[in-house]
Every structure is written in C-alpha cells, then in structure tokens.
Amino acid sequence: MSAQSQQKDELPGIDSVEKFGVDVSLQPVVADPEHKFDVASIDLVQRRLKQRHVQMIAIAGTLGTGLFLGSGKALSGAGPLGALIAYSLVGTVAYSSLCSIGEMTCHAPISGTFPHFAARWVDPALGFAVGWNYYYTNLMTVPVEITGAQLLITYWDSNPHHVAIYTTIISCLVILINVFGVRWFGEAEFVFALIKLSLITGLILVGLVIDLGGAPNHQRLGFQYWKNPGVFAGAGLEPNHIGLDRFLGILSVLVQAAFSFQGMELVAVAASETENPRRNIAKAVRRVFYRICIFYILGVFITGLIVPYNDPDLLQSTGNAAQSPYVIAMTLAGIKILPSIINAGVLTSAFSASNSFLFCSSRILYGLSLRGQAPYIFARCTSSGLPIVAIGFTGMFAFLSLMNVSSGSETVFNWLVNLTTVGGFFTWGSIDLTYLFFYKGLKAQGIDRKQRLHYWNPLQPGLAIWGVTWCSIFILINGFEVFWSFNASGFLTAYINIPIFFGLYLFWKITRHTKVWKPEEMDFVTGIPTTEETESPEIPPTTLWQKIAAILF
Incomplete structure (x- = not known):
C-alpha cells in the first residue's frame, strides 16, 4: 500500500475516497503533538450509556422547573402570545446549536466535546474560554436546582428548621448517583425522563380538558384569555408607548425562556x-425538533389558554407547585387532587436537573484536564473509567445550596448564580461559531x-449563522431593564459575563500564544476514532415490543 493510500485510509469512517468524494490530492492534516489533540492513551472513560439512555436524555433531559414553573413567569411578563413568541424564538436558537454540535459530535464523539471542538477548529484560546465558562455555568446550576428541589418540598413541609436537612440529603443523593458510575446515571x-414526559403530557391533556370545559366547573374557556386581558403584557417600562412596552415585555422573558432550554447539549x-x-x-438530534414543538411550544400555548396573564398568583415566587400555571x-x-402530584413530578425534575448538570460539569472539567487546560489531577479515572476526581471536586459545590439557609449568605449565593445568567448564550453562540469554522474547514479540505x-442538516450553515446572530443579540439585551432604572449591581449582574468570557480568552491566547486556525490547517484526524471503532452493526427489531422501543428510543 502506498503512503498516500494509507493516509486516505486513516481518515476516520471513510471506506474509500471515491465513495466519500474526497479529493485524492489532499493529505489529512495532523496536529502538532503540543496541542494534545490525541489523548486516547490517557482517556479512560468507557462507553456504558445505552441507546435508550441517550434517547430519553435527549427527549426529556431539559424538561424541568424552567418549563413547569417558569412558564408562569413568562406568561405574566409577556402575555400568552408574547410568551409563545419568546419561547419559539429561543427554541430555534437552541435547535440551531444542537444541530451544530450534533454534526461535530458525529464526526468526533470524544471527551471534551464542544470546548475541545472550539480549540481544535477555531482557536485553543476559545476552547479554554468556552470550557471554563460552561463549567462554571453548570457548576453553579447544580446548587440552584438542589435549592429548587428543597423549595418544592416546602409544599408539604414548610418547617424552616428542616431546610438544611433536606438540602443536605438531596446534595448527597445527587453526588452518589454520579459516583456510582455512568450506568447508574x-x-x-x-x-426521571419517563416521569417528566408523563407529567408534561398529562399537564397538556389536562390543560386541554380545562380549556374545553371538561373541568368540574364546566366552564369552556376557548381563547377567552387572549381577548381579556389580551395577548400581550407590557413590561411596565414605557406605559405611554403601549406597542414599545409590549415589545419590551417579550424581551424581558427571553432569558427565562432560555433557562427552560438549557442543557440540550x-x-x-x-x-x-x-x-x-x-x-x-444522530437519532437524538433528529428527534429534538419535534420535542421542542410538542413539549415546549405546545406547553406554553396551553398555559396561555387556561390562565390569564394578570392572575396575581402568577407573580408569587413560592418555588413550589403553587406557582405553576397548571396548578393555578x-x-x-375546581380540581383539588392533582397539585400534589404535579409538585412531586416537578420535584423529580429538579433532582434530575441537578444530577445532569453535575454530570455535565464534571465531564467538561475532565475534558479540559485531558488536554492541559485544567490541572491534570482531574483527568484521573477509576479502573471502571469513572473520572472520580473531577466528580468529587465538582460535587463539593453542590453544598453551596446550604448558603440559602442563612439570609446573609443567600445574598452572596444569588450573586454567584446571577453570574451564570448569560453563560448559556455564550455556550450556544460558541457552538454555532465553531460549527461555521468546522463547515468551512471540511469544505476547504474536500471532505463531503x-x-x-451520520448526521447532517440541510439548513446548515444557515442555522449556525442564525444562532450566532441571536445569541449575540441576547447577550447584549439581557440586562436592558437596568437602563430604565440604573443601578450598579443590576448592571454588573447582567453584563459581567462578557468581560469574564473575553478575559479567559485573552489570558490563554497571551500566555500560550495561540492562533486562529486556517481552514486548510484544521485537524480532522488526530485522536478521532473511526466508525469501525465506535459503531457496532445495527440489529433490526423483530418483535412488536422491539419495534415500539425503536420508535420511542
């Protein structure tokens, strides 16, 4: 075999040059070892998540308090149509980033995921900034969700002396699930995904029954609340300019909507x-569009039919089912039994979210460590492939949720949490930006x-451009309300993420003298396993239950 033929065979997942349309004159680019793109010898995690795990995580992984409870806040802030517009817009942005990361991950299903993709195909400094931004965002979301779970328990037990006990128990359970291994996770x-899917499906159906007059009071609502009090709620910032105030109302709920979609990656x-x-x-990403339409968009649409946006209960921040628009x-x-069931379902959602964010943040820290962008100790794994040091270190921050027990430390905790407000927008925008470089690199190197x-979207690169554009806008308008009544703390809360992110980028760029990769310099080979190494033959379903499972999972 010639050297040229051997190099062509080294392209991961390619059986023949002619089949995949690669220009025979091109040589696969291999990175310099100093970039640590090839970490296969020290990457010890094992593939233990099965197809049904991945599909259910994709279908319901992000369903949580942001939708079950937060949709009420969105409804009161923008009205039924305004909330629907906000959720639809943010849904398209979340979908664009998922499609982008789906293509890149189908090419390189390796540890480090999108922070490593940014380092490999854009600039190592961007990978450093994205990785640490995402790690901090997820790290702080763990105690936030644990606090949310504890607040949900107050629906049954409001004794303030029990807060620390419940918080500690939940924190320990979340850490233990992750310590037991990825199979347990x-x-x-x-x-949890089955419970959340059952809950949101049941709530949508109950909402339809209420709207159509099937509730005990037999009152048919239809679109009554769209007429009175109306389809849009104003932000209250421009009372003399109704149209502008309603537009600002939509802007005010964009961050709330984004919180509901966080975690799709x-x-x-x-x-x-x-x-x-x-x-x-590939299967998971293809199905996410329908999930967004059915569970998010339809769910928000139903809430706008069954609750008026000016209902005073929507403004209460109880933290439990009492503030859910469905319970209201x-x-x-006149339905009295279901609220407790809903609270229990939302409790499992909050617990699931804290569990997922701990998994995410520990794996990002592990990936950063593998490639020298975090202390190497975090790359240590057990014999079964569990990054135990990264999990243990990240898990300690779950106990920050205990800061909510004291009113003084609660202020500090809320400030730390607010720093993550636009972290998700930086993540989505960076994923889409990385994809644009990835797309250009593949094209320049003649790779079809x-x-x-295994997965590609016909709307690319348009989707990525759409995502980058809107994420940039979201970051800039995130704290627009502070300019109507300016205060320094509000301004810092809304915009301090921007200098932090670019500070991380400049720190790594200056200290490591990194450069932005040119399309012809991008490495699509080093450390990426071939299709033969990762994929086993697909066994078609034969029995009825297997066919049903194939459709669902």
Missing part, C-alpha cells in the same frame, strides 16, 4: 461514554459532510 435519567457531552455514539446522537388553572377550575457524517 443513565438509569436514573431514564426513569448534554447528549453531546455524554458522547464519549455512549455506545454507538454516532448513530445514537386547576385551582380556578453529507457522505461523511
């Missing part, structure tokens, strides 16, 4: 620990992604 998320983060990652992630609607309709990848 997968099984836990599978069960979990599937890609778990790729290095997933069986048949290319095939399973049930109370108005439509034949090369």
Whole structure:
C-alpha cells in the first residue's frame, strides 16, 4: 500500500475516497503533538450509556422547573402570545446549536466535546474560554436546582428548621448517583425522563380538558384569555408607548425562556461514554425538533389558554407547585387532587436537573484536564473509567445550596448564580461559531459532510449563522431593564459575563500564544476514532415490543 493510500485510509469512517468524494490530492492534516489533540492513551472513560439512555436524555433531559414553573413567569411578563413568541424564538436558537454540535459530535464523539471542538477548529484560546465558562455555568446550576428541589418540598413541609436537612440529603443523593458510575446515571435519567414526559403530557391533556370545559366547573374557556386581558403584557417600562412596552415585555422573558432550554447539549457531552455514539446522537438530534414543538411550544400555548396573564398568583415566587400555571388553572377550575402530584413530578425534575448538570460539569472539567487546560489531577479515572476526581471536586459545590439557609449568605449565593445568567448564550453562540469554522474547514479540505457524517442538516450553515446572530443579540439585551432604572449591581449582574468570557480568552491566547486556525490547517484526524471503532452493526427489531422501543428510543 502506498503512503498516500494509507493516509486516505486513516481518515476516520471513510471506506474509500471515491465513495466519500474526497479529493485524492489532499493529505489529512495532523496536529502538532503540543496541542494534545490525541489523548486516547490517557482517556479512560468507557462507553456504558445505552441507546435508550441517550434517547430519553435527549427527549426529556431539559424538561424541568424552567418549563413547569417558569412558564408562569413568562406568561405574566409577556402575555400568552408574547410568551409563545419568546419561547419559539429561543427554541430555534437552541435547535440551531444542537444541530451544530450534533454534526461535530458525529464526526468526533470524544471527551471534551464542544470546548475541545472550539480549540481544535477555531482557536485553543476559545476552547479554554468556552470550557471554563460552561463549567462554571453548570457548576453553579447544580446548587440552584438542589435549592429548587428543597423549595418544592416546602409544599408539604414548610418547617424552616428542616431546610438544611433536606438540602443536605438531596446534595448527597445527587453526588452518589454520579459516583456510582455512568450506568447508574443513565438509569436514573431514564426513569426521571419517563416521569417528566408523563407529567408534561398529562399537564397538556389536562390543560386541554380545562380549556374545553371538561373541568368540574364546566366552564369552556376557548381563547377567552387572549381577548381579556389580551395577548400581550407590557413590561411596565414605557406605559405611554403601549406597542414599545409590549415589545419590551417579550424581551424581558427571553432569558427565562432560555433557562427552560438549557442543557440540550448534554447528549453531546455524554458522547464519549455512549455506545454507538454516532448513530445514537444522530437519532437524538433528529428527534429534538419535534420535542421542542410538542413539549415546549405546545406547553406554553396551553398555559396561555387556561390562565390569564394578570392572575396575581402568577407573580408569587413560592418555588413550589403553587406557582405553576397548571396548578393555578386547576385551582380556578375546581380540581383539588392533582397539585400534589404535579409538585412531586416537578420535584423529580429538579433532582434530575441537578444530577445532569453535575454530570455535565464534571465531564467538561475532565475534558479540559485531558488536554492541559485544567490541572491534570482531574483527568484521573477509576479502573471502571469513572473520572472520580473531577466528580468529587465538582460535587463539593453542590453544598453551596446550604448558603440559602442563612439570609446573609443567600445574598452572596444569588450573586454567584446571577453570574451564570448569560453563560448559556455564550455556550450556544460558541457552538454555532465553531460549527461555521468546522463547515468551512471540511469544505476547504474536500471532505463531503453529507457522505461523511451520520448526521447532517440541510439548513446548515444557515442555522449556525442564525444562532450566532441571536445569541449575540441576547447577550447584549439581557440586562436592558437596568437602563430604565440604573443601578450598579443590576448592571454588573447582567453584563459581567462578557468581560469574564473575553478575559479567559485573552489570558490563554497571551500566555500560550495561540492562533486562529486556517481552514486548510484544521485537524480532522488526530485522536478521532473511526466508525469501525465506535459503531457496532445495527440489529433490526423483530418483535412488536422491539419495534415500539425503536420508535420511542
């Protein structure tokens, strides 16, 4: 075999040059060892997540308090149509980033995921900034969700002396699930996802029953609340300019909507620990569009039909089911049994979210450590492939949730949490930006992604451009309300993420003298396993139950 033929065979997942349309004159680019793109010898995680785990994580991984409870805040802030517009817009941005990361992960299902992709195809400094930004955002979300779970328990037990006990128990359970290993994590998320899917499906159906007059009060609502009090709620910032005030109302709920969608990238983060990652992630990404439409958009639409946006209960921040728009609607309709069931379902959602964010943040820290962007100690794994040091270190921050027990430390905790407000927008925008470089690099090196990848989206690169544009806008308008009543703390809370992110980028760029990769310099080979190494033959379903499972999972 000639040297040129051997190099062509080294392209991962390519059986023949002619089949995949690669220019025979091109040589695969291999990175200099100093960039640490090839970490296969020290990457010890194992592929233990099964297809059903991945699919259920993708279907319901992000369903949580942001949708079940936060949609009420969005409804009161923008009105039924305003909330629908905000959730739809943010949904398209979240979808664009997921499609982008889906293509890149199908090419390289390796540890480090999108921070490593940014380092490999854009600039190592961007990978450093994205990785640490995402790590901090997820790290602080763990105690936030634990606090949310504890608040949900107050629906049944409001004794303030029990707060620390419940918080400690939840924190320990979350850490233990992650310490037991990725298989336990997968099984836990599978069960939680089933509960969340059942809950949101049941709530949508109950909402339709209430709207159509099937509740005990037999009052048919239809679009009554769209007429009175109306389809839009104003932000209250420009009372003399109704149209502008309603537009500002929509802007005011964009961050709330974004919080509901956060975590969709979990599937890609778990790729290095997933069986048949290319095939399973391709399936997961293809199905996410329908999930957004059915569970998010339809869910928000139903809440706008059954609760008026000016209902005073929507403004209460109880932290439990009492502030859910569905519970408010049930109370108005005379239904008395379901609220406790909803609270229990939302409690499992909050627990699941804290579990998922701990998994995400520990794997990002592990990936950073593998490639020299975090202390190497965090790359240590057990014999079963568990990054125990990264999990243990990250898990300690779960106990920051205990700061909410004291009113003084609660202020500090809330300030730390507010620093993560636009972290998700930086993540989505960076994923889409990385994809644009990835797309350009593949094209420059003559690699046909439509034949090369298990998943590709025909709307690319338009989706990525859409995502980058809107994420930039979201970051800039995040704290617009502070300019109507300016205060320094509000301004810092809204915009300090911007200098932090670019500070991380400049720190690594200056200290390591990194450069932005040119398309012809991008490495699509080093350390990336071939299709033969990751994918086993797909066994078609034969029995009825297997066919049903194939459709669902």
